[in-house]
Amino acid sequence: MSKLSRWFGRNLIRIYMVMGFTYLFIPILYTIIFSFNDYIKSNLVWRGFTWHNWQTPCGVPNICSDLGQSLKIGLLATFVATILGTMIAFALGRYAFRGRPLVNTLIFLPMASPELVLGASLLTIFINLGFNLGFWTIVIAHVMFCISFVVVTVKARIASLDPRLEQAAMDLYANERETFRRITFPLVAPGIAGAALLAFSLSFDDFIITNFNSGTVETFPLFVYHNAERGLPAQANVIGSSMFLIALITVLAGQIVSRKRKIA
Amino acid sequence: MADASTSAKGDLKLSNITKSFGDFKAVDDLSLVIPEGSFFALLGPSGCGKTTTLRMIAGLETPTSGSIHVGTTDITDMRPYKRPVNTVFQNYALFPHLSIFENVAFGLRRRGIKDVKEQVDKVLNLVELPHLADRKPTQLSGGQQQRIAVARAIVNRPALLLLDEPLGALDLKLRRQMQIELKWIQTEVGLTFVHVTHDQEEAMTMADTIAVMNEGRIEQMGSPADLYDNPKTAFVANFLGQSNLIEGTIVDSDGDSHVVDLYGQKVSVLKRRTSAKDSSVLFGIRPEKLRIQPDSHDKPGNLLTGGKISDVSYIGVSTQYQVEMPWGQEIMVFEQNDDGVPPLDKGDTVRLSWEPIFSFALDGNQDAQAGVEVDPEAE
Amino acid sequence: MSTATSTLQKPVKKRRKVPMPYLLLLPGMLWLITFFLIPILTLVKTSVNMDLQNYDPTSASTGSFWGNFWYAARTHEAPFARSFIYALAATLIALCIAYPLAYGIAFKSGRWKNVLLVLVVAPFFCSFILRTIAWKQILGQEGPVFHLLLNLHLVTLQTHITASPGAVIAGLSYNFLPFMTLPLYSSLERIDPRTLEASGDLYANAFTTFRKVTLPLSLPGVVAGTLLTFIPAAGDYVNAEILGNPSTTMIGNVINAQFLRTSNYTLAAALSFVFMVMIIAIVLFYISRAGTEELV
Numbered sequence: 001m002s003k004l005s006r007w008f009g010r011n012l013i014r015i016y017m018v019m020g021f022t023y024l025f026i027p028i029l030y031t032i033i034f035s036f037n038d039y040i041k042s043n044l045v046w047r048g049f050t051w052h053n054w055q056t057p058c059g060v061p062n063i064c065s066d067l068g069q070s071l072k073i074g075l076l077a078t079f080v081a082t083i084l085g086t087m088i089a090f091a092l093g094r095y096a097f098r099g100r101p102l103v104n105t106l107i108f109l110p111m112a113s114p115e116l117v118l119g120a121s122l123l124t125i126f127i128n129l130g131f132n133l134g135f136w137t138i139v140i141a142h143v144m145f146c147i148s149f150v151v152v153t154v155k156a157r158i159a160s161l162d163p164r165l166e167q168a169a170m171d172l173y174a175n176e177r178e179t180f181r182r183i184t185f186p187l188v189a190p191g192i193a194g195a196a197l198l199a200f201s202l203s204f205d206d207f208i209i210t211n212f213n214s215g216t217v218e219t220f221p222l223f224v225y226h227n228a229e230r231g232l233p234a235q236a237n238v239i240g241s242s243m244f245l246i247a248l249i250t251v252l253a254g255q256i257v258s259r260k261r262k263i264a
Numbered sequence: 265m266a267d268a269s270t271s272a273k274g275d276l277k278l279s280n281i282t283k284s285f286g287d288f289k290a291v292d293d294l295s296l297v298i299p300e301g302s303f304f305a306l307l308g309p310s311g312c313g314k315t316t317t318l319r320m321i322a323g324l325e326t327p328t329s330g331s332i333h334v335g336t337t338d339i340t341d342m343r344p345y346k347r348p349v350n351t352v353f354q355n356y357a358l359f360p361h362l363s364i365f366e367n368v369a370f371g372l373r374r375r376g377i378k379d380v381k382e383q384v385d386k387v388l389n390l391v392e393l394p395h396l397a398d399r400k401p402t403q404l405s406g407g408q409q410q411r412i413a414v415a416r417a418i419v420n421r422p423a424l425l426l427l428d429e430p431l432g433a434l435d436l437k438l439r440r441q442m443q444i445e446l447k448w449i450q451t452e453v454g455l456t457f458v459h460v461t462h463d464q465e466e467a468m469t470m471a472d473t474i475a476v477m478n479e480g481r482i483e484q485m486g487s488p489a490d491l492y493d494n495p496k497t498a499f500v501a502n503f504l505g506q507s508n509l510i511e512g513t514i515v516d517s518d519g520d521s522h523v524v525d526l527y528g529q530k531v532s533v534l535k536r537r538t539s540a541k542d543s544s545v546l547f548g549i550r551p552e553k554l555r556i557q558p559d560s561h562d563k564p565g566n567l568l569t570g571g572k573i574s575d576v577s578y579i580g581v582s583t584q585y586q587v588e589m590p591w592g593q594e595i596m597v598f599e600q601n602d603d604g605v606p607p608l609d610k611g612d613t614v615r616l617s618w619e620p621i622f623s624f625a626l627d628g629n630q631d632a633q634a635g636v637e638v639d640p641e642a643e
Numbered sequence: 644m645s646t647a648t649s650t651l652q653k654p655v656k657k658r659r660k661v662p663m664p665y666l667l668l669l670p671g672m673l674w675l676i677t678f679f680l681i682p683i684l685t686l687v688k689t690s691v692n693m694d695l696q697n698y699d700p701t702s703a704s705t706g707s708f709w710g711n712f713w714y715a716a717r718t719h720e721a722p723f724a725r726s727f728i729y730a731l732a733a734t735l736i737a738l739c740i741a742y743p744l745a746y747g748i749a750f751k752s753g754r755w756k757n758v759l760l761v762l763v764v765a766p767f768f769c770s771f772i773l774r775t776i777a778w779k780q781i782l783g784q785e786g787p788v789f790h791l792l793l794n795l796h797l798v799t800l801q802t803h804i805t806a807s808p809g810a811v812i813a814g815l816s817y818n819f820l821p822f823m824t825l826p827l828y829s830s831l832e833r834i835d836p837r838t839l840e841a842s843g844d845l846y847a848n849a850f851t852t853f854r855k856v857t858l859p860l861s862l863p864g865v866v867a868g869t870l871l872t873f874i875p876a877a878g879d880y881v882n883a884e885i886l887g888n889p890s891t892t893m894i895g896n897v898i899n900a901q902f903l904r905t906s907n908y909t910l911a912a913a914l915s916f917v918f919m920v921m922i923i924a925i926v927l928f929y930i931s932r933a934g935t936e937e938l939v
Binding site: 013014016017020021023024025026027028030031034043044045083084085087088090091095096097103106107109110112113114115116117118120121122123124125127128140141143144147148151201205207208211212220221224225228232236237240241243244247248251252255259 | 662663664665667668670671672674675676678679680681682683685686688689740743744746747748750751757758759761762763765766767768769770771772773774775776777778779780781783785786817820870874875877878879880881885894895898899902903908911912915918919922926
């Protein structure tokens with residue numbers, strides 16, 4: 001075997017990985033690149049580079065108000081889902097009670113169900129009850145499908161918590177409330193934060209369930225969807241790229257910080 | 265959260281403590297008194313109930329029945345944070361998100377003590393780690409974490425300090441060092457230590473009093489020398505050091521000794537070292553107390569003849585022999601290599617002799633193998 | 644104060660009147676029951692509040708339980724079939740793409756493992772719709788790929804890359820790739836590398852080691868990943884709408900249309916419920932086979 005083909009054989013997986021990640025990022029790169037396009041009407045053909053879109057991200061009607069809706073809904077839904085989900089996670093992780101299999105099933109089902117079914121069934125009940133479709137129905141829907149993810153994330157964190165730490169705290173004169181406040185909660189907090197982040201990203205990017213239950217309210221994904229046919233303004237690319245870069249940098253920074261902490 | 269109860273002092277008294285988990289009795293009608301200021305060890309194989317007992321004293325488990333007193337205060341139903349008891353956990357259980365200083369200060373702060381710095385500094389100096397006050401537990405080595413765990417507990421001057429196999433995770437050399445240090449701290453500070461361990465050497469090195477536990481009950485309690493020289497059950501005889509237990513029958517009395525028949529050979533044992541209920545006994549003599557010589561010599565004391573060496577192990581300091589006796593049992597002999605005489609050979613016929621004051625007789629109605637093959641690491 | 648003869652077992656935590664765990668569970672469980680469980684039950688109820696076969700919004704006659712479901716299923720055989728076929732194809736493609744990727748991250752990444760994991764999930768940080776539209780524009784008639792292929796004379800102006808079943812399947816497999824990769828990675832990561840070394844020590848070459856050791860040990864991840872991909876893919880309609888054409892309609896498109904355009908809630912609910920039942924049946928069948936099958 002020649003040297004080249006031997007190198008190839010050994011690094012086959014690595015080469016594949018480069019190709020794979022490139023494939024994953026193609027549409028992202030495309031989105032970012034075309035956010036700089038000097039477009040007219042529809043952002044389909046490259047006409048030239050411009051900073052203009054980035055300078056006027058809200059320059060298109062509705063785009064920033066829709067983004068605002070997405071953010072408002074996201075924050076509200078995250079807040080509620082995180083609280084409800086964390087409570088359930090503590091119940092599951094720290095207490096014995098009857099009906100555990102039932103609770104676990106009810107938590108698992110929304111995660112496993114297609115969004116189509118979740119959205120459709122919620123719409124059905126909203127129609128039957130005569131609710132006005134809009135901001136609040138979206139929030140209700142988002143909280144519903146986020147709870148399960150919060151429970152799973154926080155529960156995993158609780159499970160990795162050594163119960164002897166809480167026993168040591170009580171051994172050292174901390175009562176139940178103090179133990180929770182000073183030991184349990186600070187140690188579970190990163191898991192709760194992670195769950196909140198997960199919930200927010202699920203809510204922000206949600207399309208199908210939101211589409212079913214939004215009425216006339218428009219969120220950012222809905223804006224993109226509605227304008228896709230007519231011509232998507234590059235400002236949408238700008239916003240999408242910004243969200244991507246902010247999220248990516250935050251997560252990578254978090255990784256670096258936690259790595260530094262471990263070494264120190 | 266300081267309470268009158270957290271300043272209770274006195275002897276620790278367990279009265280008829282039982283702990284059941286369903287049908288399984290982890291601790292079975294256990295009673296003992298631990299004098300204030302002593303270093304007490306609970307010794308036994310894994311699963312014997314020693315850790316459960318410790319946790320009941322700490323308040324992390326509740327007894328199914330029985331009571332626990334510190335002096336005159338009944339602490340049986342008290343929550344752990346109300347008891348004048350602190351624990352050093354097996355895996356140290358240091359709070360990973362707090363600094364070493366805050367870890368040690370934790371108990372003091374909960375009790376509302378204002379000026380913690382002085383006390384924390386003092387105890388950190390005691391364990392010789394004042395320079396680590398600002399680090400986090402994950403940055404410390406195992407030995408350092410162990411010492412901080414001890415510091416965190418003793419800074420509160422509890423009536424009782426409980427140690428749950430705290431040296432298990434340390435390597436041999438560090439363990440030896442910590443044994444000496446813990447003993448020193450205990451005498452220096454004057455607290456009552458209750459130390460749980462499966463390592464009989466550790467218990468004998470450190471403790472004033474040892475209680476040997478087996479299957480939820482105390483087999484025997486006493487000073488290390490008491491337990492070693494004068495075991496009362498086969499379990500204790502086999503668990504502490506090693507013993508040769510030979511089935512025999514008491515056939516006669518002679519002054520302050522019994523005469524025991526061992527498969528046709530007669531030996532004697534002091535009456536005060538006999539704990540048999542009837543004439544059926546397990547005659548015991550430890551391997552290091554036996555003298556082995558070729559069949560032609562004569563030596564004073566009790567003796568057994570007709571043994572044949574089946575195995576010889578030369579270990580530098582000593583030589584270990586396995587001697588097969590006429591009735592099929594293999595007797596262990598440890599000879600110090602202190603007389604320049606070369607070791608005997610496999611196949612040699614030998615006689616074994618010993619000073620009569622070293623033999624003991626146990627009740628014959630028990631398992632001669634109890635406490636022998638126990639694997640202390642099987643947790 | 645208990646007496647020395649007390650025999651009551653006192654659990655450490657139960658002190659108040661209402662047990663703590665139930666208090667903690669109540670709000671969240673109520674939410675899920677109200678907005679998940681009951682809506683699903685409402686689906687059933689809505690499915691039968693009108694006779695679908697003789698559809699008349701003004702009529703008060705209700706449809707029969709089985710009649711409506713049967714009707715819904717029979718008249719929409721094509722979209723149902725397409726949904727499951729596309730989802731299956733997308734799942735298999737995703738599996739093929741994701742498996743070597745997950746393998747590489749688990750075994751060949753050294754210190755970069757965590758960074759790579761983040762990069763696998765990173766595309767999700769950019770809106771799902773934007774990503775799908777990007778593919779449409781990249782592969783579409785005005786896009787760079789088409790122009791290149793046109794210049795290379797590999798396609799004519801008549802061929803469509805987008806607006807085809809292939810594009811829909813490709814879009815589905817792309818969008819759910821992280822769902823496939825992460826469970827695969829998770830179970831591959833758990834394999835002790837010394838197991839693979841032992842296999843080599845026992846005369847197996849790389850391929851055999853993979854076939855007989857790695858693959859079977861990673862099967863839980865394969866099962867999880869395929870389920871996590873297949874289920875949402877079957878219910879998706881965005882990919883079909885953006886990357887497909889009227890002949891690639893999936894059941895999701897139909898349900899969406901019935902709800903939001905035609906307002907035939909009865910039919911829409913019936914279709915949703917039938918779809919849900921089918922998914923459950925497929926999943927249960929798959930799990931039972933994956934669990935008990937003798938694995939190679």
